[in-house]
Amino acid sequence: MASRQFESFWVFPAICLILIFAPSVHAHDTRPIVLEITESGANEYTAQLRVPDSVPSNELPQLFFPENCQPSGEGVSATNADSHIQRRSFHCSQELAGQTIRMHFPVLNPSLATLFRFKTVSGDTATRMIGPETTSWTIPLRGTRLSIARDYATLGLRHILEGVDHLLFVLGLLMLVHDRWMLLKTITSFTVAHSITLAIATLGYASAPLLPLNAAIALSILFLAPEIVKLRRGESSLTIRQPWIVAFAFGLLHGFGFASGLSSAGLPSRELPLALLTFNVGVEAGQLGCVALVLLLQRSFESLEIRWPRWVQALPAYAIGSLGAYWTIQRTVMMFSGK
Numbered sequence: 250m251a252s253r254q255f256e257s258f259w260v261f262p263a264i265c266l267i268l269i270f271a272p273s274v275h276a277h278d279t280r281p282i283v284l285e286i287t288e289s290g291a292n293e294y295t296a297q298l299r300v301p302d303s304v305p306s307n308e309l310p311q312l313f314f315p316e317n318c319q320p321s322g323e324g325v326s327a328t329n330a331d332s333h334i335q336r337r338s339f340h341c342s343q344e345l346a347g348q349t350i351r352m353h354f355p356v357l358n359p360s361l362a363t364l365f366r367f368k369t370v371s372g373d374t375a376t377r378m379i380g381p382e383t384t385s386w387t388i389p390l391r392g393t394r395l396s397i398a399r400d401y402a403t404l405g406l407r408h409i410l411e412g413v414d415h416l417l418f419v420l421g422l423l424m425l426v427h428d429r430w431m432l433l434k435t436i437t438s439f440t441v442a443h444s445i446t447l448a449i450a451t452l453g454y455a456s457a458p459l460l461p462l463n464a465a466i467a468l469s470i471l472f473l474a475p476e477i478v479k480l481r482r483g484e485s486s487l488t489i490r491q492p493w494i495v496a497f498a499f500g501l502l503h504g505f506g507f508a509s510g511l512s513s514a515g516l517p518s519r520e521l522p523l524a525l526l527t528f529n530v531g532v533e534a535g536q537l538g539c540v541a542l543v544l545l546l547q548r549s550f551e552s553l554e555i556r557w558p559r560w561v562q563a564l565p566a567y568a569i570g571s572l573g574a575y576w577t578i579q580r581t582v583m584m585f586s587g588k
Contacts, residue, residue: 280331280510281362281378281404282310286350286388288369289338294318294345298335298352302328304359309333310352310384317342331459351385358384362407364400374520378403397520398527401511405531408510409539414466414576415503416539421473421569423543425480425492436540438493442500443507444529450508451525457505460584466506467576469499474570481562507532 280301287295300309306328312335324337341348345367352363358381365386367375375389378400389396409415422439426432449455473495476488488495511528 281364283364285366292341294339300333302331308356310354313351314339315348346388349385349387376400401524402527402531405528406535409532409535418470422496424477434493435496438497439500442497443504446501446504447507450505462505464580465502467580471573471577474566477566
């Protein structure tokens, strides 16, 4: 029965989503560019621009302040383990709030979102998450908790929707589910697990190096492919009988991956709980949206009772396995090459 359920119900939804994932086989970087402007005194500001290291050094954006602002002192540039950092101070003839900051990419726009953050001397924070199509920000006169919640929820949503590896893992889990109760247990286990590691990593209680972590996440996708093949053949295993266990175990890994996206953006210290909560809400919204899409496609094609050719029936498992293997090899090479 499990084999027939897989063949009839999952083939088309799986193929549709894999075709969507396929153009992103190189695993697009989901970390945002972060521009943080800190007010240090009367009309005195320090701008720090942090760009993921996936952007080549000759394509780093140039920062343009309003005409009434002039640089003061020498700028500082550095590259750390995962990002390029530029820092420079400015003096403006009038308050910066209400004015517009712009960025310009000298070669190509890397299609990364940008998180703008403005901190006042009094400690107030204004943030704005902007997509790659926009490279300017008019600083609001005053930031609000609502704007922080909105922008970190947007960051979480973008992170999961652009995180092809996370979504492909969820698809693989769904293909192992037998019934609605098991579906609920599996999705809940994955959610609880990645929420735990997201929280402890963001709060600084644990960490995982990015390159080995990315390789392990790819390996989690590769792990699911043989299990899907077993299910199609009518075989059984612990993973097939209790997919929620695998969802929880690998969800802990994926939570560290989500934390890397959040930590790269930084967190406003005064709004840490709100930012962490709303980022996780954004992640969950994107994940549940993906699950709902798969289930809608599944329900739509249940009634058609299409008899797929054997090679089509085998395609989803082997496609997931191929992508998982490709990313595992690619990221392992990157890990040992230090890139």
